[in-house]
Amino acid sequence: MSRRRQLVSLAAWASLSLLAAAGAHAQSPGWSKIRVGVEGAYPPFSEVGTDGKLKGFDIDIANALCAHLKAECVLVPQEWDGMIPALQARKFDAIVASMAITEERKKAVNFTDKYYNTPAWLVGKVGTPPDQSAAAWKGKRIGVQRTTTHDRYVTQYFKGSEIVRYAKQDEVFLDLAAGRIDAMLCDSIAADQGFIKKPMGKGFAPIGPAIDDPAIFGTGSGIAVRKADTDLQKKLNEAIAGIRANGAYKKIQDKYFDFDVYGK
Amino acid sequence: MLLGYGASLLEGAALTLVVAMASLAIALALGLLGAIAKLSRLRLLRWPAEAYTTLIRAVPDLVMMLTVFYGGQLLVNQLGDHFGWGFIDIDPFIAGVLTIGFIFGAYFTEVFRGAVLAVPPGQREAALAFGMTSRQVLTRVVGPQMLRHALPGLSNNWLVMIKSTAIVSVIGLSDLMNRASQAAGATREPFLFYLAAGGIYLAFTSLSELGFAWLQRRLGVGTRRVQM
Numbered sequence: 262m263s264r265r266r267q268l269v270s271l272a273a274w275a276s277l278s279l280l281a282a283a284g285a286h287a288q289s290p291g292w293s294k295i296r297v298g299v300e301g302a303y304p305p306f307s308e309v310g311t312d313g314k315l316k317g318f319d320i321d322i323a324n325a326l327c328a329h330l331k332a333e334c335v336l337v338p339q340e341w342d343g344m345i346p347a348l349q350a351r352k353f354d355a356i357v358a359s360m361a362i363t364e365e366r367k368k369a370v371n372f373t374d375k376y377y378n379t380p381a382w383l384v385g386k387v388g389t390p391p392d393q394s395a396a397a398w399k400g401k402r403i404g405v406q407r408t409t410t411h412d413r414y415v416t417q418y419f420k421g422s423e424i425v426r427y428a429k430q431d432e433v434f435l436d437l438a439a440g441r442i443d444a445m446l447c448d449s450i451a452a453d454q455g456f457i458k459k460p461m462g463k464g465f466a467p468i469g470p471a472i473d474d475p476a477i478f479g480t481g482s483g484i485a486v487r488k489a490d491t492d493l494q495k496k497l498n499e500a501i502a503g504i505r506a507n508g509a510y511k512k513i514q515d516k517y518f519d520f521d522v523y524g525k
Numbered sequence: 526m527l528l529g530y531g532a533s534l535l536e537g538a539a540l541t542l543v544v545a546m547a548s549l550a551i552a553l554a555l556g557l558l559g560a561i562a563k564l565s566r567l568r569l570l571r572w573p574a575e576a577y578t579t580l581i582r583a584v585p586d587l588v589m590m591l592t593v594f595y596g597g598q599l600l601v602n603q604l605g606d607h608f609g610w611g612f613i614d615i616d617p618f619i620a621g622v623l624t625i626g627f628i629f630g631a632y633f634t635e636v637f638r639g640a641v642l643a644v645p646p647g648q649r650e651a652a653l654a655f656g657m658t659s660r661q662v663l664t665r666v667v668g669p670q671m672l673r674h675a676l677p678g679l680s681n682n683w684l685v686m687i688k689s690t691a692i693v694s695v696i697g698l699s700d701l702m703n704r705a706s707q708a709a710g711a712t713r714e715p716f717l718f719y720l721a722a723g724g725i726y727l728a729f730t731s732l733s734e735l736g737f738a739w740l741q742r743r744l745g746v747g748t749r750r751v752q753m
Contacts, residue, residue, distance in 0.1 A: 302710045304710075304711065310711070311529030313533035313699070313707075338697050338699075350602065351602060351612055352598065438713070
């Protein structure tokens with residue numbers, strides 16, 4: 262590359278970023294404002310209502326935590342795939358998106374204590390034999406949301422199966438109902454309330470017992486923050502303990518579930 | 526209407542239009558500058574313009590979009606940390622509009638360049654012979670004739686651009702596509718919502734075609750239409 266061209270491309274980049282900066286705003290310090298990345302496509306934890314607003318368990322928890330910290334909450338919708346990259350790029354400061362606390366993710370981000378913990382289900386047509394062995398599912402198609410703990414589990418244990426990976430959990434539901442996949446592995450609550458109890462999930466049920474493998478599924482869902490933001494991590498931990506203690510957590514839980522989602 | 530998501534979809538449609546219009550403004554400006562640079566006698570201007578159109582036409586829109594939004598943010602963060610500006614957020618609207626404008630600027634460059642070349646050189650020579658300055662030649666003779674030649678290409682690219690705005694949904698902008706996909710997810714009715722979104726895009730493009738047909742007639746005043 263000639264010297265001149267280098268300059269031109271540099272100038273192009275510089276002007277582009279300057280233009281971008283013109284429409285941008287700086288962040289306020291001290292965590293009086295917390296920008297929270299949420300998914301919006303993972304009912305009943307996170308979805309978009311008819312008014313275009315976000316709602317669900319994750320959303321209520323995020324708002325309750327901010328309220329407890331007397332901070333302003335800015336919810337930023339983000340596709341699941343880019344969740345951690347967007348956190349690293351400082352698009353937001355924390356992820357409240359039912360993200361399981363796993364060793365692998367801990368290499369990239371810090372987690373708070375869990376705010377809920379539920380096992381996974383293998384879901385298929387009613388009447389499928391309750392056999393979760395790899396042999397029983399050889400050659401069958403199993404759907405999962407990609408880059409999730411469920412993805413890791415089927416990749417490790419269902420080696421002979423054809424694994425179909427989707428960007429959103431919603432899409433897994435659609436394809437299971439449409440018969441394009443034979444089963445799916447996902448969170449038990451998401452499967453139950455987001456699918457089996459809805460009209461489209463009629464005729465589907467969990468196959469075999471709930472699956473809970475801490476080595477893969479981790480120790481529950483936590484809030485992810487950047488490694489550098491240990492002060493925010495500490496604050497959020499206090500807030501989780503706070504809303505657990507003052508009843509705010511239970512109020513939110515009872516709105517969505519008739520059992521204890523916090524787990525042991 | 527639409528299981529209660531009608532209003533949400535219309536809001537998205539409005540944002541899609543705003544994104545398309547803003548991108549159009551950038552693309553037109555870049556296209557004109559690009560065409561001038563490409564037709565210039567100076568290599569210093571011609572080469573960057575050549576590099577620009579070659580690069581943009583070779584890289585998929587989606588790749589550009591994600592590069593600017595995530596990659597651009599990391600770059601801005603590093604610059605910010607280095608110079609102590611603090612955090613500067615590239616918001617999805619700015620990133621989306623800039624990227625689409627930047628991409629279509631390259632296509633518009635080619636459209637304008639072709640249109641200028643389509644004006645017979647005799648026109649320019651005659652104007653110069655009359656003693657017009659080169660600026661007058663551009664605004665009175667070459668410009669208006671060029672516009673008529675450019676219009677079909679512009680209208681074609683505008684239609685493609687309206688549809689291309691759908692890629693802003695991947696960077697979290699609540700455009701028509703994004704709203705449709707959210708509604709499809711929440712109600713489990715993908716067919717209904719993607720069909721509705723398709724219908725709205727169709728309405729936009731059809732209206733645009735009417736507008737362009739009118740413009741074509743206006744700019745074509747004084748030229749004879751081909752009769753079959």
